[in-house]
Amino acid sequence: MIDVNKIRADFPILSRKIGDAPLVYLDSAATSQKPRQVLEAINDFYVKHNANIHRGVHTLSAEATRMVDEARGKVAKFINAKTEEVIFVRNATEGLNLIAYTWGRENIKKGDVVVVSLLEHHSNLVPWQVLCEETGAHLRIIEIDETGRLILDGAGTTQLTGRMTVTSGGLASLLGEKVKLVAVTAVSNVLGTITPLDEIKALVKKKAPQAKLVIDGAQLVPHMKVDVAKLGADFMVFSGHKMLAPTGSGVVWGSKEILEGMKPFLYGGDMIGEVKLTGTTFAGIPSKFEAGTPDIAGIIGLAAAVDYLINLGMENVREHEKELIGYALGQMEKLEKEGLVTIYGPRSAAERGGVLTFNVNGVHAHDAAQVLDKYGIAVRSGQHCGAPIVERFKEMAMVRASFYVYTSKEEIDFLIEKIREVPKVFKI
Amino acid sequence: MDYKEEIIDHYKHPRNFGDLEEPCIAVRENNASCGDMVEIKGRLTGDGRIHVLRWRGVGCAISTAAASMLSEKVVGMDKSDLEKFGVDGVVGLLGGEINAGRMKCATLAYSAILKLFGN
Numbered sequence: 223m224i225d226v227n228k229i230r231a232d233f234p235i236l237s238r239k240i241g242d243a244p245l246v247y248l249d250s251a252a253t254s255q256k257p258r259q260v261l262e263a264i265n266d267f268y269v270k271h272n273a274n275i276h277r278g279v280h281t282l283s284a285e286a287t288r289m290v291d292e293a294r295g296k297v298a299k300f301i302n303a304k305t306e307e308v309i310f311v312r313n314a315t316e317g318l319n320l321i322a323y324t325w326g327r328e329n330i331k332k333g334d335v336v337v338v339s340l341l342e343h344h345s346n347l348v349p350w351q352v353l354c355e356e357t358g359a360h361l362r363i364i365e366i367d368e369t370g371r372l373i374l375d376g377a378g379t380t381q382l383t384g385r386m387t388v389t390s391g392g393l394a395s396l397l398g399e400k401v402k403l404v405a406v407t408a409v410s411n412v413l414g415t416i417t418p419l420d421e422i423k424a425l426v427k428k429k430a431p432q433a434k435l436v437i438d439g440a441q442l443v444p445h446m447k448v449d450v451a452k453l454g455a456d457f458m459v460f461s462g463h464k465m466l467a468p469t470g471s472g473v474v475w476g477s478k479e480i481l482e483g484m485k486p487f488l489y490g491g492d493m494i495g496e497v498k499l500t501g502t503t504f505a506g507i508p509s510k511f512e513a514g515t516p517d518i519a520g521i522i523g524l525a526a527a528v529d530y531l532i533n534l535g536m537e538n539v540r541e542h543e544k545e546l547i548g549y550a551l552g553q554m555e556k557l558e559k560e561g562l563v564t565i566y567g568p569r570s571a572a573e574r575g576g577v578l579t580f581n582v583n584g585v586h587a588h589d590a591a592q593v594l595d596k597y598g599i600a601v602r603s604g605q606h607c608g609a610p611i612v613e614r615f616k617e618m619a620m621v622r623a624s625f626y627v628y629t630s631k632e633e634i635d636f637l638i639e640k641i642r643e644v645p646k647v648f649k650i
Numbered sequence: 651m652d653y654k655e656e657i658i659d660h661y662k663h664p665r666n667f668g669d670l671e672e673p674c675i676a677v678r679e680n681n682a683s684c685g686d687m688v689e690i691k692g693r694l695t696g697d698g699r700i701h702v703l704r705w706r707g708v709g710c711a712i713s714t715a716a717a718s719m720l721s722e723k724v725v726g727m728d729k730s731d732l733e734k735f736g737v738d739g740v741v742g743l744l745g746g747e748i749n750a751g752r753m754k755c756a757t758l759a760y761s762a763i764l765k766l767f768g769n
Contacts, residue, residue: 586684586686586709586710586711587684587710588684588710588712588752588755589653589710589711589712592651592653592712592752593653596651596652603684604683604684604685605682605683605684605685609682609685612685613685617685618684618685618686618708618709619684619685619686619710647653647658648653648658648661648662648711649658649662
């Protein structure tokens with residue numbers, strides 16, 4: 223099991239105060255805090271090794287190149303991928319756009335179908351929506367039930383008409399021979415729902431075997447053990463900054479066969495084979511997708527974050543968060559019984575990541591978050607880049623408390639205690 | 651920041667809240683990040699000053715209080731008065747302490763009222 227106090231000592235920011243109150247950081251689904259081991263790795267790079275990669279024969283450039291190569295190897299091993307299948311990007315959003323701009327625009331044509339779920343972060347909805355608008359392909363949406371779980375069976379579909387017409391329903395009813403791509407999140411950033419990837423994969427294989435499967439792993443990879451060899455997907459994306467690494471480090475994983483057949487994403491330095499004024503050939507994977515100087519320090523920080531997580535053990539990370547969300551749900555349900563709060567999303571810890579989503583009844587989410595901030599508690603409020611989900615529950619906004627390796631039960635107790643103060647401020 | 655008594659008062663008892671019959675100018679403003687919406691209806695005098703203003707909307711305490719306070723403050727202003735009053739004026743009305751994350755809440759109604767004057 224995880225020793226939270228020992229972990230907390232590694233995170234310098236956790237000892238700061240917000241006003242007079244100790245920081246209670248419950249916004250790790252937005253971005254995680256960084257341990258000293260990661261901060262030192264970044265500092266060490268700039269202090270001792272800073273140079274551009276793949277650019278020179280001098281010692282520093284060789285060191286920087288080796289550090290990025292080693293980082294790629296570490297990340298690949300962490301998700302059980304081949305090294306060349308790991309493409310460094312800025313974040314999961316850029317990763318999804320890379321897939322949409324390259325594989326998507328090459329393969330999705332008028333009349334084809336793209337399936338996403340209602341649980342998607344805007345970054346796994348909007349790129350596909352725009353692609354469908356541009357090409358005349360159809361967008362289909364996997365519906366969710368009242369508890370925030372994806373509906374997999376085929377019970378009927380609904381047409382939604384706005385700027386374009388989309389079809390929503392259970393997954394089975396949306397699949398067919400025209401489906402080219404299914405893009406789903408593994409864990410909802412809004413509701414914490416862990417989606418049944420094995421069942422989704424089996425349904426897609428059965429009813430749309432030609433379709434590629436894209437997994438948004440932004441809320442998965444930081445929190446659970448992932449083995450892409452067993453995932454059965456064609457692509458997965460994730461962000462380093464949600465898994466203890468600095469901002470600017472993200473990953474696209476794609477199966478080698480598919481990546482090799484794809485056109486580049488951005489054009490420029492470091493991604494070329496041979497450049498002549500009359501035409502250019504391109505490098506192989508992964509360089510083909512990594513034009514320009516990458517966030518070298520970010521990538522080195524990501525490698526240090528991966529080391530940190532491996533040292534904790536990803537099974538232990540999930541066990542810790544499962545215990546926290548189970549505990550938090552139990553405590554929140556007491557407030558719910560008193561009529562103080564509304565809770566959204568699955569109620570069982572087995573089906574939910576460390577994400578507690580709620581509203582204080584009669585109080586706007588921003589106001590609740592503002593009051594909690596006075597006690598040093600950092601929670602997210604608003605639509606969480608998932609407006610359709612928030613609307614599905616007929617809300618304008620929601621409050622989200624999200625946990626990570628450094629979150630303690632005491633912090634959850636403190637949150638629950640201070641939620642009780644919120645209605646008092648607004649004289650409810 | 652603390653919720654000052656005046657903000658809570660305007661939030662619980664918003665002024666000039668409601669509809670306005672035709673003829674009037676109707677404008678809307680949304681805050682895409684939190685779903686807040688304000689709809690403002692107003693009439694201008696012949697020399698382009700706000701004569702009467704009513705508003706409706708859904709939002710947090712800050713956006714509601716800002717709309718309510720502004721609905722009293724802006725009567726008699728023309729476009730250049732309102733521009734001079736500016737975002738700083740709105741923050742001042744709210745007690746002078748709005749963090750970056752709440753600026754959109756604070757200025758939602760202000761942006762809508764500016765639209766009354768057209769382009």
